[in-house]
Amino acid sequence: xxxxxxxxxxIQDDATIFPFETTGDPxxxxxIDELYDHAGFKLLSFNTTAxxxxxxxxxxxxxxxxxxxCQYMLCKEEMTEVEVxxxxxxxxxxxIMGLPLSGVISDKIGRTKAALAGAYVVFICWLLSxxxxxxxxxxxxxxxxxxxxxxxxxIIFAFENxxxxxxxxxxxxxxxxxxxxxxxxxxLFSTLIELIGWHLVTVILVFPVILLLTFFHxxxxxxxxxxxxxxxxxxxxxxLMLHKKNSVPMMQGRLKSQxxxxxxxxxxxxxxxxxxxxxxxxxxxxxxxxxxxxxxxGVFRSLVEYGIxxxxxxxxxxxxxxxxxxxxxxxxxLALVPDLLGLLFALFISEAAGKKVSMSxxxxxxxxxxxxxxxxxxxxxxxxxxxxxVRGFTFGALVIVIIYALEMxxxxxxxxxxxxxxxxxxxxxxxxxxxxxxxxxxxxxIFIVLGVVLFLSLIPILxxxxxxxxxxxxxLDEQQSxxxx
Numbered sequence: 001x002x003x004x005x006x007x008x009x010x011i012q013d014d015a016t017i018f019p020f021e022t023t024g025d026p027x028x029x030x031x032i033d034e035l036y037d038h039a040g041f042k043l044l045s046f047n048t049t050a051x052x053x054x055x056x057x058x059x060x061x062x063x064x065x066x067x068x069x070c071q072y073m074l075c076k077e078e079m080t081e082v083e084v085x086x087x088x089x090x091x092x093x094x095x096i097m098g099l100p101l102s103g104v105i106s107d108k109i110g111r112t113k114a115a116l117a118g119a120y121v122v123f124i125c126w127l128l129s130x131x132x133x134x135x136x137x138x139x140x141x142x143x144x145x146x147x148x149x150x151x152x153x154x155i156i157f158a159f160e161n162x163x164x165x166x167x168x169x170x171x172x173x174x175x176x177x178x179x180x181x182x183x184x185x186x187x188l189f190s191t192l193i194e195l196i197g198w199h200l201v202t203v204i205l206v207f208p209v210i211l212l213l214t215f216f217h218x219x220x221x222x223x224x225x226x227x228x229x230x231x232x233x234x235x236x237x238x239x240l241m242l243h244k245k246n247s248v249p250m251m252q253g254r255l256k257s258q259x260x261x262x263x264x265x266x267x268x269x270x271x272x273x274x275x276x277x278x279x280x281x282x283x284x285x286x287x288x289x290x291x292x293x294x295x296x297x298g299v300f301r302s303l304v305e306y307g308i309x310x311x312x313x314x315x316x317x318x319x320x321x322x323x324x325x326x327x328x329x330x331x332x333x334l335a336l337v338p339d340l341l342g343l344l345f346a347l348f349i350s351e352a353a354g355k356k357v358s359m360s361x362x363x364x365x366x367x368x369x370x371x372x373x374x375x376x377x378x379x380x381x382x383x384x385x386x387x388x389x390v391r392g393f394t395f396g397a398l399v400i401v402i403i404y405a406l407e408m409x410x411x412x413x414x415x416x417x418x419x420x421x422x423x424x425x426x427x428x429x430x431x432x433x434x435x436x437x438x439x440x441x442x443x444x445x446i447f448i449v450l451g452v453v454l455f456l457s458l459i460p461i462l463x464x465x466x467x468x469x470x471x472x473x474x475x476l477d478e479q480q481s482x483x484x485x
Contacts, residue, residue, distance in 0.1 A: 060178040
């Protein structure tokens with residue numbers, strides 16, 4: 001049973017917590033968003049976001065590691081082609097199987113505890129996978145399941161510890177870390193694999209998880225989740241600490257939660273009121289994930305294998321000869337540049353014109369670029385530039401869709417809803433690998449399919465509710481208060 005303080009969440013100066021200055025009308029009703037805006041996005045906010053973003057950093061590391069280790073094992077004849085495909089499928093299946101449970105648990109016990117559980121599973125099972133190739137199969141299933149808990153909880157934690165106006169900066173940090181995770185894996189794997197062997201490289205790659213474990217053990221959770229869980233005094237302490245660290249006077253007033261919130265009034269994936277939005281987001285997550293992962297590797301490989309591009313001059317595909325070579329490392333790092341540029345452009349357009357407009361522009365440009373490759377004979381360099389554009393803009397569109405989804409769902413159902421969306425994201429990733437492999441002899445057909453999928457993704461985007469910063473003030477007036485008389 002909550003105590004009286006928790007039933008009456010009044011924001012006021014409390015010398016027993018922090019002797020800190022307050023400002024404003026003690027009777028005004030304040031939302032957590034307003035308090036985050038008042039405190040500003042400074043060092044503590046940046047550190048919190050960056051620490052939570054290590055979850056995406058490790059996910060990027062996993063994506064790159066699975067590709068590299070499978071190719072390495074294939075070249076060393078420690079795995080067959082069938083086993084390589086099996087490992088990739090096992091990781092994704094483990095992720096998919098764990099998502100429904102992870103969403104429910106995170107919304108029940110909190111983001112930090114769910115993320116901690118996932119981080120421990122990832123850390124232990126990843127270490128065990130370094131023992132032998134045989135263990136690699138079983139442990140990668142568990143690693144995927146661990147990420148089902150770690151990834152959504154850490155992403156949501158980062159966004160819930162900021163205001164709607166600060167989401168652009170949060171997205172830049174956490175999704176930038178996803179790119180950095182792939183860079184981290186590429187550099188370590190390419191430079192150390194022949195020096196110390198794959199066993200030790202696997203162990204080294206998992207070390208950043210220790211940062212996650214340390215961070216989530218030290219934090220109490222997001223004030224948004226704490227407030228809807230009745231732990232108002234703990235939420236207050238967190239907000240007061242944020243203001244103190246940023247040297248900003250704490251606002252006085254009565255805490256009004258906007259967490260029974262929903263800018264789109266969405267209350268979970270099975271609620272009929274938001275069924276249309278959820279279905280549209282299912283389609284977008286699947287389509288954009290499918291297109292992104294198809295262009296990430298399969299298209300480039302088909303270009304080289306069938307002579308459309310000259311690998312020695314433009315792009316070097318991962319082979320047994322260059323698995324540990326610097327040339328492939330440079331090529332791979334350059335391949336990640338479109339992701340970064342696409343992320344920056346997407347966030348810029350979203351900030352200026354809103355999420356719906358930015359998603360439409362990114363999907364349309366990416367679709368036009370990939371279709372141009374299917375109907376026009378172009379120089380190989382121009383073809384690769386256009387495919388880089390497709391990859392970057394598709395990644396950018398996917399990021400904006402993720403932000404949109406996180407803002408649409410309420411805090412009490414946010415992780416459950418996001419977990420279901422990630423299932424469709426995972427299915428897109430899974431089918432992309434099969435698709436590009438089966439059609440690798442016809443690059444033009446791959447281009448046509450990707451172009452059609454990208455243009456078809458405009459249809460669900462058009463039917464989404466518009467969500468932009470201009471909508472924030474209107475929605476705040478409709479929020480429900482947690483205060484009791």
